[in-house]
Amino acid sequence: MAAEGSLKLLGLTVSPFVIRVRMALQLKGIGYEYIEQDLFTKGELLRKSNPVYMKVPVLIHDGKPICESLAIVQYVDEVWAATGPSILPADPYDRAAARIWAAYADSKLLPAWVGIMWAATEEERAEKVDDTLAAIGQLEEAFGKCSKGKAFFAGDSVGYLDLVVGSQLLWFEALQKMFGVVVVEVGRAPLLAAWVKQFGETDTAKEVVPDVDTAVEYLTKLQSRRAGSTVAQLLS
């Protein structure tokens, strides 16, 4: 564990945005104090640390708060550049590709699968399943280009895009359990299917990702308090 001054993370165990930050800290071997938040009764520390969004995750480093999961992961990579593996690729073109696909995973894939859980009708659910599978199709192609034949998006080991997509896998499992939806199906996305397996076997995944039942329980609790909630309240 590296020396790091005071480091606190405000989080929600099942949030993909939080999971990716915890994965980044795990990769770097950085210790931190984890403080679970209740997003329905947002506490004083969360309101004070992230007044604009009041969302998790917030990393508080020596008293200075940083919000937005992708900004935090890059911050961790830059502050602890000399500690543990690099999270962003070294080559500028590979870095750009990782950033572009990370933005895609968060703006296209994530809202699509959240939509499956939150659909009001079966017709709407089927539409969101289609959107999810279309996004997975794009990421299957992206995997082919980014991985260059290796096991992970980043090559031989886990990197930025692995964390961004990998932090969503918990909910793919939950979707299968709750709705029978197979998000990454070996016939349609063979590269991603192999990656899901490999990623799940890393220490990063094993140490950070909670059991699927935790996600299922959280969703069940949310469904009973659904009125007026948005995606932002769901998971960040």
Place this chain on the structure above:
Amino acid sequence: MAAEGSLKLLGLTVSPFVIRVRMALQLKGIGYEYIEQDLFTKGELLRKSNPVYMKVPVLIHDGKPICESLAIVQYVDEVWAATGPSILPADPYDRAAARIWAAYADSKLLPAWVGIMWAATEEERAEKVDDTLAAIGQLEEAFGKCSKGKAFFAGDSVGYLDLVVGSQLLWFEALQKMFGVVVVEVGRAPLLAAWVKQFGETDTAKEVVPDVDTAVEYLTKLQSRRAGSTVAQLLS
């Protein structure tokens, strides 16, 4: 002008996403071939270079395409790290702040002012004006923190967040001209009002930003072809 291999930019003169990329290249002193696109009849090169989004800007460097304006600006900063000024701040915390506020400017401010132009009713327009002014209020606070009392978001000279917000100023002018909306009003946002003036006097702004009439003409043309258009088709 630095040696840069083959560099092409597919763009739209009035697009804030394109303007910020051109500003980054101007700051670095990098020459490039600029190829204006017609977004209603997306050409072969755009379709081939950016098959996922088919949007501008696309930077093609030695035959390799990079899309998404924020990824391109960071790419330019990284590839030509030794050429011209740094665009991203050097300090990781300042970099995180610049990235967080850049995301804010694009996800909150930009859709709000696009909404003013695109509102179907006066009531909707008033709502979008309120959203725009609320976002400007947040950015006024951000300016106070990021600039540390200097003239620009990045301090003594123009940086990442200056480009991201500065690339939208053309449309603030257009909004005033077409709808009488004053987006950055000195009484409500004195720091930003001073910054708008300073930014407009930089070579970066003078060399890249087209005349406001170009934007007004473009919007007039768009309005006549409005049906089925989205924000993405408007400006990227």
